[in-house]
Amino acid sequence: MSRDKLQKLEMLENLSQSLHKYGMRTVLFQQNMAQKMGVVHTDLKTAEILNETGPITAGELSRITGLSSGSVTALIDRLEKTGYVMREKDEEDRRRVMITPIQKRQQQIKDHFVSLAEATKEACSTYNKEELAVILSFVEKVTKIMDHENEKLMVERENGN
């Protein structure tokens, strides 16, 4: 293998490890933030999921979070009580319960992430447009990979470990 190729492999390995470290910090950050907001880690996680997906059913929430149906019911109870979401019966299929995020509360959550977002934008402002385009493509790429890996794990779980 060429010297150039080896160098690149090394960089890829380096990148993979750095990304892993970053991921760990993200997990810690979310947990710290939940604690600051006075909610359980699961609750913040769920609010964030709903923020991205919009209204979904309890079943979908169960699948995404990996919680049992019973836990999801309790989870929704908590989120409803604290005003983050509301239950809405689906008129199409009346067994279904749609979980709808409440805008006002969602905004309050986002406010907590402002500091992080600003720091990120600030730090990345040193990159020029071409570099930013590369970085953005990278983040979107690894996001897709995460989606794929998560899908694999969810399917495994459904087929009984």
Added chain:
Amino acid sequence: MSRDKLQKLEMLENLSQSLHKYGMRTVLFQQNMAQKMGVVHTDLKTAEILNETGPITAGELSRITGLSSGSVTALIDRLEKTGYVMREKDEEDRRRVMITPIQKRQQQIKDHFVSLAEATKEACSTYNKEELAVILSFVEKVTKIMDHENEKLMVERENGN
């Protein structure tokens, strides 16, 4: 503001949001993985912390994880029982208990992340060395930011919310 500048600001905002989405998926991934491995989310998180820090005291673990001292004791009990760590009395300060990760088990954890790491490296192999250098610098940059934000949250917590 110039048209160019506006475009860049938009890209930065876009990047920040994409990164947030990626973070959410990382959190879900770790939770899914913990479930697959049959351990509590906290336990995997702790094992990963120890993997990076090396041996630390119970107190430091309490600070990093945000758990109470009582919970940390129980946490270490679980990790010790399942062979992930061992307690070691610090001879310098005999109140202290050092938590030392056990290599063999740590490796077993890493094995679970191989699929993700390979997929990441594969996907990023399309970038050339210059691009990879930019991306790597970016990841290291946002990791530092996360460290800083986490430190802020930990200090807030210690000063009673």
Added chain:
DNA sequence: AATGGTTATCTTGATAATCGAGATAAAATC
């Protein structure tokens, strides 16, 4: 329209992770 089977959510009792306050013991400070 009746039946049986599947799907979606909720209910309930049990388990266990976490908290919080207090106990113990070692170190640091005066």
Added chain:
DNA sequence: GATTTTATCTCGATTATCAAGATAACCATT
């Protein structure tokens, strides 16, 4: 040497989660 602080552990209470079963709506077949 006495007091205060620090580090961990112990233990009872709380609560998030699970697992299994109940309920109710949908769907397909007859």
